[in-house]
Amino acid sequence: MKVSLFITCLGDIFYVNAGKAAVELLERLGCEVDFPASQTCCGQPAYNSGYHTQTKRSAKNMIEAFENADYVVGLSGSCAYMVHEYPHLFENEPEWKQKAEILKKKTFEFTQFITDVLKISDVEATFKAKATYHTSCHMTRLLGVKDSPYTLLKNVKGLELFDLPHKEDCCGFGGTFSVKMNRISEQMVDEKVMHIESTDADVLIGADAGCLMNIGGRIERQDKPIQVFHIAEILNSRGEV
Amino acid sequence: MPMQIGEKNFKNRVEKGLGDDFMRGAVKSAQSRLQNNRKLAAEDLGDWEDWRTLGQEIRQHTIENLDYYLNELSENVAELGGHVYFAETAEEANKYIQDVAKKKDAKKIAKSKSMVTEEISMNDALEDIGCEVIETDLGEYILQIDDHDPPSHIVAPALHKNKEQIRDVFKERLGYQNSELPEELALFAREKLREEFLQADIGITGCNFAVANSGSFALVTNEGNARMVTSLPKTQITVMGMERIVPGWEELDIVVSLLTRAAVGQKLTSYITALTGPKKEEEGDGPEEFHLVIVDNGRSKILGTEFQEALHCIRCAACINVCPVYRHVGGHAYGSIYPGPIGAVLSPLLGDDEEYKELPYASSLCGACTEVCPVKIPLHEQLIMHRRNMMEEREMGNLAEKITMQGFGVLTGSSSLYKIATKMAPFVATPFIHDGSISKGPGPMKGWTGIRDMPAPSKERFRDWYKKRKAGK
Amino acid sequence: MEAGQIHNKDAFLSKVRNHLGVIEVKDHVEKPEWSVSPQKNVLKGKSKDELVEVLKEQCKVIHTDFYQTKKNELNGVLESIIKKFQATSVVSWSDEEMKKYLNGIDAIIKNNNIDFSEWDDSNPEESIKNAEKADIGITYSDITLAESGTVVLFNSLGKGRSISLLPKFYVALIPKSSIVPRMTQATTKIDQEIEAGNLIPSCVNFITGPSNSADIEMNLVVGVHGPIKAAYIVLDDI
Ligand code: SF4
Numbered sequence: 001m002k003v004s005l006f007i008t009c010l011g012d013i014f015y016v017n018a019g020k021a022a023v024e025l026l027e028r029l030g031c032e033v034d035f036p037a038s039q040t041c042c043g044q045p046a047y048n049s050g051y052h053t054q055t056k057r058s059a060k061n062m063i064e065a066f067e068n069a070d071y072v073v074g075l076s077g078s079c080a081y082m083v084h085e086y087p088h089l090f091e092n093e094p095e096w097k098q099k100a101e102i103l104k105k106k107t108f109e110f111t112q113f114i115t116d117v118l119k120i121s122d123v124e125a126t127f128k129a130k131a132t133y134h135t136s137c138h139m140t141r142l143l144g145v146k147d148s149p150y151t152l153l154k155n156v157k158g159l160e161l162f163d164l165p166h167k168e169d170c171c172g173f174g175g176t177f178s179v180k181m182n183r184i185s186e187q188m189v190d191e192k193v194m195h196i197e198s199t200d201a202d203v204l205i206g207a208d209a210g211c212l213m214n215i216g217g218r219i220e221r222q223d224k225p226i227q228v229f230h231i232a233e234i235l236n237s238r239g240e241v
Numbered sequence: 242m243p244m245q246i247g248e249k250n251f252k253n254r255v256e257k258g259l260g261d262d263f264m265r266g267a268v269k270s271a272q273s274r275l276q277n278n279r280k281l282a283a284e285d286l287g288d289w290e291d292w293r294t295l296g297q298e299i300r301q302h303t304i305e306n307l308d309y310y311l312n313e314l315s316e317n318v319a320e321l322g323g324h325v326y327f328a329e330t331a332e333e334a335n336k337y338i339q340d341v342a343k344k345k346d347a348k349k350i351a352k353s354k355s356m357v358t359e360e361i362s363m364n365d366a367l368e369d370i371g372c373e374v375i376e377t378d379l380g381e382y383i384l385q386i387d388d389h390d391p392p393s394h395i396v397a398p399a400l401h402k403n404k405e406q407i408r409d410v411f412k413e414r415l416g417y418q419n420s421e422l423p424e425e426l427a428l429f430a431r432e433k434l435r436e437e438f439l440q441a442d443i444g445i446t447g448c449n450f451a452v453a454n455s456g457s458f459a460l461v462t463n464e465g466n467a468r469m470v471t472s473l474p475k476t477q478i479t480v481m482g483m484e485r486i487v488p489g490w491e492e493l494d495i496v497v498s499l500l501t502r503a504a505v506g507q508k509l510t511s512y513i514t515a516l517t518g519p520k521k522e523e524e525g526d527g528p529e530e531f532h533l534v535i536v537d538n539g540r541s542k543i544l545g546t547e548f549q550e551a552l553h554c555i556r557c558a559a560c561i562n563v564c565p566v567y568r569h570v571g572g573h574a575y576g577s578i579y580p581g582p583i584g585a586v587l588s589p590l591l592g593d594d595e596e597y598k599e600l601p602y603a604s605s606l607c608g609a610c611t612e613v614c615p616v617k618i619p620l621h622e623q624l625i626m627h628r629r630n631m632m633e634e635r636e637m638g639n640l641a642e643k644i645t646m647q648g649f650g651v652l653t654g655s656s657s658l659y660k661i662a663t664k665m666a667p668f669v670a671t672p673f674i675h676d677g678s679i680s681k682g683p684g685p686m687k688g689w690t691g692i693r694d695m696p697a698p699s700k701e702r703f704r705d706w707y708k709k710r711k712a713g714k
Numbered sequence: 715m716e717a718g719q720i721h722n723k724d725a726f727l728s729k730v731r732n733h734l735g736v737i738e739v740k741d742h743v744e745k746p747e748w749s750v751s752p753q754k755n756v757l758k759g760k761s762k763d764e765l766v767e768v769l770k771e772q773c774k775v776i777h778t779d780f781y782q783t784k785k786n787e788l789n790g791v792l793e794s795i796i797k798k799f800q801a802t803s804v805v806s807w808s809d810e811e812m813k814k815y816l817n818g819i820d821a822i823i824k825n826n827n828i829d830f831s832e833w834d835d836s837n838p839e840e841s842i843k844n845a846e847k848a849d850i851g852i853t854y855s856d857i858t859l860a861e862s863g864t865v866v867l868f869n870s871l872g873k874g875r876s877i878s879l880l881p882k883f884y885v886a887l888i889p890k891s892s893i894v895p896r897m898t899q900a901t902t903k904i905d906q907e908i909e910a911g912n913l914i915p916s917c918v919n920f921i922t923g924p925s926n927s928a929d930i931e932m933n934l935v936v937g938v939h940g941p942i943k944a945a946y947i948v949l950d951d952i
Contacts (some may be wrong), residue, residue: 009653012703013663014696019703023710035707038656041649048606050628050638051646057654065656137607170565174605179688181603183259186692187569188605217693220678271932291752298748308730309743315720324718327726337721379938380929397929404931423930427938434939439846455908457918465879465925465940471917472875473842483730488745489908490901494753498897505928508772508862509897512940513920520916525838526875527916531718537726544733 001118003031004069006107008079009041010209015075018209018230022075022110025236029118039065042082048175052089056096059086063099071117072107075232076209077139080109084143109139110232111148111207121151126239128158132201133231134192134215135167136208149207149231156234162199169195173214189218196226207231243362244592246391247573251599258570264393264401268571271400275562278506279613286502296499297617299492300553307544310453310486311535317456321518323531331361334536338363338445338478339370341532345476347372347442351434353460353467354378355447356395356556357482357536359578360591363445374445375437377466379430383407386414393572393580396504396558401571434466444470444528448481449556450496451533454489457517458533461500463510471516477528479516483535484552496555499615503557539591547626551586553616558583560610560620566603575600582610582620589627598637601627666698756861757895765860765893766948772863776923777936779945785952788887789818792852795945796826799883801849805841808832809872815854815887815949833874842876851881851941855888857903861896862922865946869917878921884941886921889952 003026007019026033043058062083066072074080084107086100114120133149140146153161172178172188192215196204204219204226206212216228247254258264283289303310315325328334342350350372358364364374376385380399384390387410392398399407404421411417411429419425446467451458458479460467471477487493493515501507520527543552561567561581572580577588577597585600601624610620631637632646652659673679674697682690689695731739757768766782773780783791796804804823806812812832823830831844845851853873855865865886869875878884894900897920907914925940936942 007703009663013666013698016699016701016703016706020706023707035704037660037704037708040653040656040659043653046646046649046653048625048628049642049646050625050630050632051643051650052629053633054646054650057650061654061656137605137609141608141612168609170605170607170609172565172605174607177602177605181255181566181605182688182692183255184566184569184603185605187259188565189693191565213696214693217678217689217695220694221680221692267931274932286752286756288752288755291750295748295750295752298746302746305734306740306743308727308734308736309740311730312723312727315723319718319720322716322718325720325723327720327722329722329726329729333722377939378929379927383929397932399929400932404933407930423933423935426930427927427935431938435846438939439842454905455914457914463925464927464929464938466938468875468879468919469939472879488743490905491898494897494901498753507922508775509859509864509920509922511776511922511925515918515920517914517916517918521870523835523871524869524874524916525833525835525841527869535726537729541729541733544730545735 001031001071002034003071003073003113004034004036004066006039006066006072006074006079007035008074008076008209010213011075014213015209015230018075018232021230021236022232025123025232026073029114029120029123036065036069042079044079044082045175047082047085047089056089059089059100060096063096063103066103069106071113072103073110073113074107075110075230076207077109077136077143077145078208078210080107081138081143083107109143109145109207111152112145115148115151122155123152123235125235125237126157127234127237128239129203130160130162130201131203131205132162132164132196132199134164134171134204134206134211136206136211137170139208152235153205153231158239159234162201164199165195171211171215173210175210178214189214193218193222193224197224202226204228205231205234244360244578244588245576245596246578247576249596251576254574254576255570258574261571263403264571265569267401267403268568271397272562272568275505279503279559279562282502282506282508292495292499293615293617295495296615297553299487299495300616303487303492304484304544304549304552307484307486310488311483313453314451314456314486315535317453318518318533321456323456323518323533325533325535327535329537331536331538334361334480334534334538335363335366337534338480339366341476341478342367342372342443343370345442347476349437349441350374350443350445351377351438351441351470351474352445353447353462353470354381354398355480356578357447358445358480359392361536361538363480375434375441377434377438377470379427379464382430382434383410386410391573392578394558394561395556395579401573438469438473441474443476443478444474445478445480446470448479448485449500450493451481451486452490452493452515453486455517457515459493459497459513459515461497461510462512462514465512468512468514471514471528472526475528476530477519478532478534480534480536483537483540500555500557503559503613503615543590548586548590548623550618551583551590551623553618554583554587555616557615559613559615563609563613565607565609566605582624586620586623586627598631601631660704663702667700670698753896753898756898760895762890762893765895766890768860769858769863769893769948772861773946776863777926778863778923781945781947782950783947784950788815788947788949789822791947792819793822793826795885796822796828796850799849799943801828801883803829803848804850804852805831805833805845805848805877805881806852807854807873807877808834812854812872816852833872833877835871835874841874842880845874845876845880848881850883850885851877851879852885852887853878855886855892857900858888858893859896859900859920860893864897864920864922866900867919867921868915869919870915875917875919878919879940882942884924884944886944886946888946888948890948890950891952
């Protein structure tokens, strides 16, 4: 099966290890992984800020970058969801709307792709840790991917997974919200860190780079002994990270 | 009280909210209780999503045919002997209500809870002509006694107050002598307000839902005050926002069932009172004279726009009860009697959008509101729509942001420019990196690094790694 | 009844039409077939006895005492409730049906020294005053909703609104035959009346237990402006 990796801008620059892990794992699962180099950012920062004309430029570039892909696998639920929003964006441009629909149909979030397309629930990973998983809002509520990460994580050997209290609460990232409304965002991320701490986990796993950057950044600032990983890193682990 | 509440500056209001520990504690525990009740009530039904679908279809059909149903409603009310006044503005509505009060030579007016009368500042208008207006909903009564403290929630207006504060207000203003036990406080209010109900010349109510096919309107309450207000005074005035209507009783059933479950997790509240015209001539209790005031006040201009769905709202506050932003800043921070997600959508539409320009941004777009809304209003999408209108059509954004976003469009729209920019990221960031992360960023990054670290850009981008790996294969 | 006046309708509605993009005034709008009807599945196919059980369970949730008896044993139950509430005064509706239920109440009144009065539409001031002072208000239920534990009262002549509202305690007599699954059956019946061109009551009350409020720190207080306690008596053989 041929898959094209949608690395996301944060993944390209900050979460390189997650990208590497994703490539290795997908290959291990029998996929042929390709990386269309002309991909940029999905446009979400501009979209959520109200700059939809600018978003269209990003979107058009993305549509073209993945034109020849069979499957597009995104490393962030939120960015995968943004791609799913493209048809909306081109409501008045039928030609682009049609292309956007095609891209939408073949775009999946990473864990969703593994469980729903590859139909694999055990990737035979080993990772020894006490961990908890952060369900990001866009991925669960808007993209509708709720169970895939849990299905996969449950089968990771050595991983003790704690339920995160109030897991449905937003971590306070919200893209530009985290900067524009940083005082409110601070309260939200603090609450999230508090809930994470209450679980006894020393590892936080997530499937969304934005949330990880936000929660991880706060954890770092407060010097908490919690390590943060992208789910691809865990699923690709064979015992050593 | 007009729609606008508190001080003008949004940032100051937010800071005030964030600094109010009691309020935040109260809101947090109220939210968790209400959320939980709603969830249990929804799960109990088993097919909640079908209920939501039905609710959405009913609201959509009604609003699309609002002219027809309002006409039907008004004709039916008039046939029963009630009077109907269509008010395009708050002023018109208030003037009509004042005229009725004057004609009746009313001194005392008992009122049950209503958001639309808050919105049009009806109490002030009536006080201006010398009437005494008594709020009879317990929460509203507490706020009124406390120097007209503004409401902070559309279902539980005094949510931000604790029982000790309430005891003190009662003590100071009304000579209350008992404890802060809610039972004792409520009993005291019961006794105080009993007299008022019996003496009131006019009863004024809001309207949860009007029913077009019979000219009825329904009040959804728990305390029984709305029943008092509609049983005892000789004259009754009901004020409704023009969108609060359903075609028939079949639909009333659905919206009421959704409202009580979504708002408080009850199958039905203690009282659903459906009134149809004035009392019949030979009947002993109920109003002899009935006036219905239908208020536009900025609603019609929402029709036909991408915000039309905001008029589907049944004012259950479920969106407010799950909102994390509301949880931390409280209702007053929104500066509007309509707080939370629905407030952030509605306030800029009904009020001055310059005044409320921050509200659509006071959301992380987490979508919790959209998920719970019993009539499926896509609240977070409506917020994005506001942002788009403000930035692209009204150009309300600041120049720096606009330039940044234009730059963003150019960069992400062109893969070659994007590649150059991301390649430069580690070099640009180098001076700010300590121990592998950035804790004090420059310029616009300050908003981020003020509260959290930023990871350092990787020296080798993913794309570089991939290219090398591919070449090596 | 003289028709009321309508002010400012045309200008108002034409503005609404303009914004909606509606050109012509519609003289009829057909309601669409709704795609789902979950309300019709609630407690579907349950027998009256099963519905009574549902009602009984729901009474626990709504802080309401539940009794079940037969018509000829009603007096005993009423007497025990009067004693339990330590009532000295009772008011009730006064229509024919109510009188049928309460035909044995004279003895109870005498035995317990109760101040009893019936609702009198021709003397509303006095009736309201009596209700306001009364410990117990008694009505029957026109329709009873099992799911929510709700009695539906069609207020009309002899059936004053104040009886179920002003007294301290409220007692509802519930003929078993009046029990239906939920609000849907009641609203359907009302829609049918409207369809047939009949006038509906000036006030329909859906009453679910005693009055309450959670306005103070979200603590439930039972008994605010309306009754502070409620009891339902299901009459098995009616
Ligand atoms: S927007 Fe939806 S959830 Fe919010 S108050 Fe209105 S109906 Fe309730």
